[in-house]
Amino acid sequence: MLDEIIKPLRDPVRGRQMLAEIQARWHTLAARRGRPIVLMEFCGTHTVALARTGIRSLLLPEVELKSGPGCPVCVTDARDLDRAIALASVPGVTVATFGDLLRVPGSRGSLQEARAQGADVQVVASPLDALQLAIAHRERQVVFLAAGFETTAPATAVTVQAAARQGVENFFVYSLHKMTPPGLRAVLGDREIGIDGVILPGHVSLIVGRQAWDFVAEEHQLPGVVAGFEPVELLAALGLMALHWDEEPQILNAYERVVRERGNGAAQQALAESFVPVDAHWRGLGLLPGSGLALAERYRQWDAVVQFADCWRDLEPPKPIAGCRCGDVLRGVCTPLDCRLFGQGCSPATPVGPCMVSQEGTCAAYARFAVAK
Amino acid sequence: MCLAAPAQIVRIEEGGWLAEVESFGNRRSVGLTLVPEAKVGDYVIVHAGFAVEIIDEEAAKISLATWEELLCSTK
Ligand code: SF4
Numbered sequence: 001m002l003d004e005i006i007k008p009l010r011d012p013v014r015g016r017q018m019l020a021e022i023q024a025r026w027h028t029l030a031a032r033r034g035r036p037i038v039l040m041e042f043c044g045t046h047t048v049a050l051a052r053t054g055i056r057s058l059l060l061p062e063v064e065l066k067s068g069p070g071c072p073v074c075v076t077d078a079r080d081l082d083r084a085i086a087l088a089s090v091p092g093v094t095v096a097t098f099g100d101l102l103r104v105p106g107s108r109g110s111l112q113e114a115r116a117q118g119a120d121v122q123v124v125a126s127p128l129d130a131l132q133l134a135i136a137h138r139e140r141q142v143v144f145l146a147a148g149f150e151t152t153a154p155a156t157a158v159t160v161q162a163a164a165r166q167g168v169e170n171f172f173v174y175s176l177h178k179m180t181p182p183g184l185r186a187v188l189g190d191r192e193i194g195i196d197g198v199i200l201p202g203h204v205s206l207i208v209g210r211q212a213w214d215f216v217a218e219e220h221q222l223p224g225v226v227a228g229f230e231p232v233e234l235l236a237a238l239g240l241m242a243l244h245w246d247e248e249p250q251i252l253n254a255y256e257r258v259v260r261e262r263g264n265g266a267a268q269q270a271l272a273e274s275f276v277p278v279d280a281h282w283r284g285l286g287l288l289p290g291s292g293l294a295l296a297e298r299y300r301q302w303d304a305v306v307q308f309a310d311c312w313r314d315l316e317p318p319k320p321i322a323g324c325r326c327g328d329v330l331r332g333v334c335t336p337l338d339c340r341l342f343g344q345g346c347s348p349a350t351p352v353g354p355c356m357v358s359q360e361g362t363c364a365a366y367a368r369f370a371v372a373k
Numbered sequence: 374m375c376l377a378a379p380a381q382i383v384r385i386e387e388g389g390w391l392a393e394v395e396s397f398g399n400r401r402s403v404g405l406t407l408v409p410e411a412k413v414g415d416y417v418i419v420h421a422g423f424a425v426e427i428i429d430e431e432a433a434k435i436s437l438a439t440w441e442e443l444l445c446s447t448k
Pocket of ligand 1: 323324325326327329336339340341342343346347351352353354355356357363
């Protein structure tokens with residue numbers, strides 16, 4: 001049963017034993033170095049898990065864990081949200097997307113606010129649900145606003161293929177999909193944030209494979225470890241990294257139950273068939289070359305970015321959100337605690353920026369689990 | 374939105390596109406296109422309505438044993 005797989009990974013006795021051993025190892029390493037060791041967790045789901053389990057605080061002061069830009073909702077650019085809102089306001093158009101995207105502010109409100117003003121915005125759990133919506137409502141034009149990294153993009157890839165196969169002409173995809181290696185590259189190339197090692201995203205890695213991260217060790221001379229999300233898996237990843245700390249930088253895999261060396265071939269093939277890499281805007285990181293996934297030419301008919309371009313022709317460029325440091329948080333330059341608005345006007349109930357809106361946002365994780373410095 | 378959860382395949386529909394999976398008592402239908410080699414009884418990771426990878430139970434057991442050896446029994 002599923003329980004039997006998960007239970008040992010949540011075992012508190014094992015967890016405590018491992019934690020003590022790991023704290024001791026990092027203590028030695030940090031003492032030798034004469035300063036705390038700074039690790040970045042790229043993935044927003046890791047940010048949440050590290051806050052929820054308390055591991056982030058328990059490793060202080062020897063290890064400082066900084067959050068990276070691995071929350072697809074948070075890195076969605078205000079410009080794209082403004083366009084999506086413009087799209088949702090077109091009569092006859094339904095925008096379908098994941099629930100998390102609804103409350104994210106563009107520079108002129110959110111999709112949720114657009115819905116309150118009469119736009120047809122639907123929440124779906126899967127791109128397949130959006131396709132079903134289009135099939136059930138042939139009189140409407142259904143646009144799936146597709147956010148997510150490599151874990152999510154294959155689902156969209158396969159759905160577009162299904163739409164083409166079934167000849168569904170009123171279904172469209174607005175792809176916000178982004179690739180994580182270019183995102184991480186941009187962060188690692190940023191001199192402002194000194195980091196000593198990277199905790200790599202487990203569920204992205206099951207698609208792209210462990211080897212997709214070799215550039216971290218080869219080009220940036222930093223060690224990395226692919227980690228799972230259960231407490232024991234997170235501790236194992238941190239322990240494994242400590243064990244190999246003195247060796248040449250390498251990318252370790254502590255999530256072998258699902259992450260293979262080369263990843264998921266069928267998913268990679270689906271991506272290659274449906275998408276082409278394009279330059280993409282990331283909130284906080286700017287325009288990153290080759291980091292986005294646009295629909296391939298053969299799916300042009302289903303590409304909302306092409307088919308609805310008129311809707312946002314006259315949109316003004318986005319305005320920044322006053323006082324919000326989400327962009328710096330996403331780059332690991334500061335933590336939410338450094339933002340003046342954190343807890344003072346910006347909270348999960350009244351979010352100001354995307355890092356507080358999204359479940360996987362760093363600000364939301366800090367607020368929900370009361371992370372203290 | 375990044376939630377990915379383990380589930381077990383209980384039935385594969387004709388054509389092999391869709392499967393019924395069970396996760397902690399909940400049953401639902403998921404796309405199987407991304408793990409064409411999956412069989413009934415396999416544990417998979419489900420994300421955005423699709424099974425995205427098969428859980429390798431052997432690898433899971435081996436890595437757990439390794440971590441234990443490395444991190445719990447020393448000192
Ligand atoms: S606390 Fe709120 S305002 Fe400050 S960076 Fe985070 S999301 Fe932006």
